[in-house]
Amino acid sequence: MRDTIFALSSGNPPAGVAIVRISGPGVRFGLEILVGHVPTARMATFCDIKDKNQLRLDRGLVLFFAAPNSFTGEDVAELHIHGSRASVSAVLLALNDLDGFRLAEPGEFTRRAFENGKLDLTEIEGLSDLIRAETESQRRQALLQADGALRILYEGWAQRLTHARAMIEAELDFSDEDDIPGSVSDHVWKDMDLLSFEIRQHLDSASAAEIVREGYRIALIGPPNAGKSSLLNYLSKRDVAIVSDVPGTTRDVVEVRLDIAGYLVIVQDTAGLRESTDQIEIEGIRRSLVAAEDADLVLGLRELDGPEYEFPAIGNQRIGITTKIDRLDAPFTGDGDSVGISTKTGAGIEGLLENIANRLGELAPNVALGLPTRARHVDLLGKCVASIEDARTSKLVPIEVRSEFLRQAANSIGMITGVVDVEDLLGVIFSEFCVGK
Ligand SMILES: Nc1nc2c(ncn2[C@@H]2O[C@H](COP(=O)(O)OP(=O)(O)OP(=O)(O)O)[C@@H](O)[C@H]2O)c(=O)[nH]1
Ligand SMILES: [Mg+2]
Numbered sequence: 001m002r003d004t005i006f007a008l009s010s011g012n013p014p015a016g017v018a019i020v021r022i023s024g025p026g027v028r029f030g031l032e033i034l035v036g037h038v039p040t041a042r043m044a045t046f047c048d049i050k051d052k053n054q055l056r057l058d059r060g061l062v063l064f065f066a067a068p069n070s071f072t073g074e075d076v077a078e079l080h081i082h083g084s085r086a087s088v089s090a091v092l093l094a095l096n097d098l099d100g101f102r103l104a105e106p107g108e109f110t111r112r113a114f115e116n117g118k119l120d121l122t123e124i125e126g127l128s129d130l131i132r133a134e135t136e137s138q139r140r141q142a143l144l145q146a147d148g149a150l151r152i153l154y155e156g157w158a159q160r161l162t163h164a165r166a167m168i169e170a171e172l173d174f175s176d177e178d179d180i181p182g183s184v185s186d187h188v189w190k191d192m193d194l195l196s197f198e199i200r201q202h203l204d205s206a207s208a209a210e211i212v213r214e215g216y217r218i219a220l221i222g223p224p225n226a227g228k229s230s231l232l233n234y235l236s237k238r239d240v241a242i243v244s245d246v247p248g249t250t251r252d253v254v255e256v257r258l259d260i261a262g263y264l265v266i267v268q269d270t271a272g273l274r275e276s277t278d279q280i281e282i283e284g285i286r287r288s289l290v291a292a293e294d295a296d297l298v299l300g301l302r303e304l305d306g307p308e309y310e311f312p313a314i315g316n317q318r319i320g321i322t323t324k325i326d327r328l329d330a331p332f333t334g335d336g337d338s339v340g341i342s343t344k345t346g347a348g349i350e351g352l353l354e355n356i357a358n359r360l361g362e363l364a365p366n367v368a369l370g371l372p373t374r375a376r377h378v379d380l381l382g383k384c385v386a387s388i389e390d391a392r393t394s395k396l397v398p399i400e401v402r403s404e405f406l407r408q409a410a411n412s413i414g415m416i417t418g419v420v421d422v423e424d425l426l427g428v429i430f431s432e433f434c435v436g437k
Helices: 029-036 086-096 107-115 123-132 136-146 151-174 184-202 208-213 227-237 279-294 350-362 375-393 399-417 424-429
Strands: 002-008 015-023 045-050 057-066 076-083 101-103 215-220 254-260 263-269 298-304 318-323
Touching: 002 086, 002 107, 015 029, 015 086, 015 107, 045 086, 045 123, 045 151, 057 086, 057 101, 057 184, 076 086, 086 101, 086 350, 107 424, 123 151, 123 350, 123 399, 123 424, 136 151, 136 208, 136 227, 151 184, 151 375, 151 399, 208 263, 215 227, 227 254, 227 298, 227 350, 254 350, 254 424, 263 298, 263 350, 318 350, 318 375, 318 424, 375 399
Parallel strands: 002 101, 215 263, 215 298, 298 318
Antiparallel strands: 002 015, 015 076, 045 057, 057 076, 254 263
């Protein structure tokens, strides 16, 4: 018989309440021992919780979910106990004493849910993202995916591929007879053309999804003493990086995670760019350039009236910034199209943040849909499109071969949702979870 697994599913003690979750064939037996009976399914019941020697450990709400109507699809119980270290460990020890019970491995509850067909892989990934979400946009994207936005989309695509193959096979079977109109096959290939277009369009939004999930990367770039570290400290409201008037203060890339307009933004402070003979500084500068290369947005900082400076041509998008505008007696009126700021007075920084928020807002229309959030989705969808294109364009090969290409396309989608054998992937996906999920 399968083990019955248990774990603390809520956060680390101490807390007001802690939730211990139990799943498996031994749940009813465990409840008989711990609370003296199996409570009515889905009804919160206030109970004393005792160990197998009838020693009272705690009291709290107990919930029972009968299979298959539970998160895992097995019998499940939740014990809502006091969230102290001692209460939690007493209850976990008591559970461990029961025959066939053991502590769950990370992600094991979710794995059982997958094995029992409760969730597909994209929903599990959504759940994993939801548990880690730090910002509004991450929460929205993850919730959508956990609710099945991608599953429904991908299952629909897989069905169209299956349908197309069925039509092709039918044509094969009846090809001797003249009563299969050519328009059936026309219809099939038209739909495959459309499907390939839809998937490619969906793939176009992968970078927006990645920015939401992984964060929008901003690199602060510029000559020494431009005020890069001062800006990082100002934005993070902390003394994260060392600020000094010695040029070449920053060497390592220092990063902070901020929430701007509900998006996760990762701001990276970098070493000032200049010619140098110092080995450590040269390495720092190399890292600055890598950060700029990888950034979604580069802020090019230069101090007011500072020496002329030619920015290296790197980075996707860039905003030029003139710093230390507090040194002016008059308001900053502009220097080309650069934005003026001062970390001494805060001047111009509100406007800079709005500028960034607007750029992030341009991603938002996409984010309302289910997007491919992981490299493996993008990878497999790319393979799917390639197979559909092979099927569509290989007009000289036997129709069976074209049908086989469509089978491969459906297979790629099946690997995303997990209906096709993906044993080697499962370990990776479930290891993202903590114990108790
Ligand atoms: N007046 C004024 N001084 C500033 C401002 N921002 C930074 N400074 C000063 O400029 C000097 C350099 O600032 P940093 O933030 O260390 O400059 P950096 O670009 O990180 O320099 P490196 O790390 O050497 O590349 C420090 O003395 C800061 O106090 C500002 O807005 N106004
Ligand atoms: Mg610095």
